[in-house]
Amino acid sequence: SAVISQKPSRDICQRGTSLTIQCQVDSQVTMMFWYRQQPGQSLTLIATANQGSEATYESGFVIDKFPISRPNLTFSTLTVSNMSPEDSSIYLCSVEARYYGYTFGSGTRLTVV
Amino acid sequence: AQTVTQSQPEMSVQEAETVTLSCTYDTSESNYYLFWYKQPPSRQMILVIRQEAYKQQNATENRFSVNFQKAAKSFSLKISDSQLGDTAMYFCAFTASQGGSEKLVFGKGTKLTVNP
Numbered sequence: 001s002a003v004i005s006q007k008p009s010r011d012i013c014q015r016g017t018s019l020t021i022q023c024q025v026d027s028q029v030t031m032m033f034w035y036r037q038q039p040g041q042s043l044t045l046i047a048t049a050n051q052g053s054e055a056t057y058e059s060g061f062v063i064d065k066f067p068i069s070r071p072n073l074t075f076s077t078l079t080v081s082n083m084s085p086e087d088s089s090i091y092l093c094s095v096e097a098r099y100y101g102y103t104f105g106s107g108t109r110l111t112v113v
Numbered sequence: 114a115q116t117v118t119q120s121q122p123e124m125s126v127q128e129a130e131t132v133t134l135s136c137t138y139d140t141s142e143s144n145y146y147l148f149w150y151k152q153p154p155s156r157q158m159i160l161v162i163r164q165e166a167y168k169q170q171n172a173t174e175n176r177f178s179v180n181f182q183k184a185a186k187s188f189s190l191k192i193s194d195s196q197l198g199d200t201a202m203y204f205c206a207f208t209a210s211q212g213g214s215e216k217l218v219f220g221k222g223t224k225l226t227v228n229p
Contacts, residue, residue, distance in 0.1 A: 033216065042204060042219045043158075056214065090156055094217075101148050102217055104158035 001097050002027045006105030013083055013112050020079045021108045023093035028073035030096060034066070037090040037107075046091075049076050083112045115140050115209040117220035125226040126195045133180075134190045134223045136205030143167075146208045147181065148217070149190045153201040161203070164188065195227045 003026045013019050023032065031050055035043040046066055047055040055068040069077045080087055093105040117138045126132035138147070149161040164172045164181050171179050176196075180189045188207075192199055205220040 031214075037156075042221045043217075045216055048214060048216065092156075092158065094158075096215075101146075101150075101160035101163045103160075107156040107158075109156065 001100045001103050002029060002095050004093060004095060004103055004105040006093055006108060008108055009106060010109040015084050015112055017083055018079055018081045019110060020077050021091055022077050023105050025074045025095055032076045033094040034078045035092045085112045088112045115218050117205050117207060117218055119205055119220035119223050121223045123224045125228055128195055128197060128227055128229050130195055131193045132195055134203055136188045136220060138186050138207050140209060142210060147188045148206045150204045150206060151201045197227050197229060200227045201225060
C-alpha cells in the first residue's frame, strides 16, 4: 500500500492566520481525502481531491475556509484559513486503496490560540 | 443514511484475555468493504483488518478476527491474547457510495485499555 508523508506534524497558530498542510504520496493515486478529527471525536471527511479538478466538499465545509490543491497525482495540500480556536483539531490526509484499506498520513495536530 | 454505530465508548480487558468490540452499520448497497482501524496516542491510523462484503468467510489477521453478519449488518472485532500495545482507539468503517464517488464512513470509536 501507499506511504504518505504529512507535514507539519503539529503547529500552534495565532487566530486569524492560515496554515497549509502537505501530503506527499510515494505512488500515484487518483483520489486523496482530507479529514478533521476534533478532540475526542471520530474522523469527519472535509473534502475529496481529484487531480485536475476542483475538490468536492462535504456538507458543512467550504472552499473559502479549507482550500485544497491537487497539482499532481502524488501531492495535495489543505489550507485552514482565518483560523479560530474551534479549528483546533487533528487533520489527516488519506489515499484510496479500497481493497487494501485506505492509507492515512500521520496527522497534523493544530492548536489555535 | 449510511452510518456506523459503535455502541461501546470504552472497554477494558486484562492482558492475555479476549475482548470483542461491536459495530453495526447501515447501507442499502450490496457490495462494500468494511474495516477496523486502530489509533494509538501517536494518532496514526493503522489498518487492523478488512472484510469484503461479498465474502462470507470472516477475515482474520493473527490475533484479530471479525464476526461479519451481513444480514444483520454487524461487523464485530475480536482481539485474542490482548497485549498492552493493543491499547488504542478502535474505529469501525465502511466504504459508502455517494453521488458517484466513494468515501469511508467511520463510527465514533471505542477506547480500549489493556490492563497488565
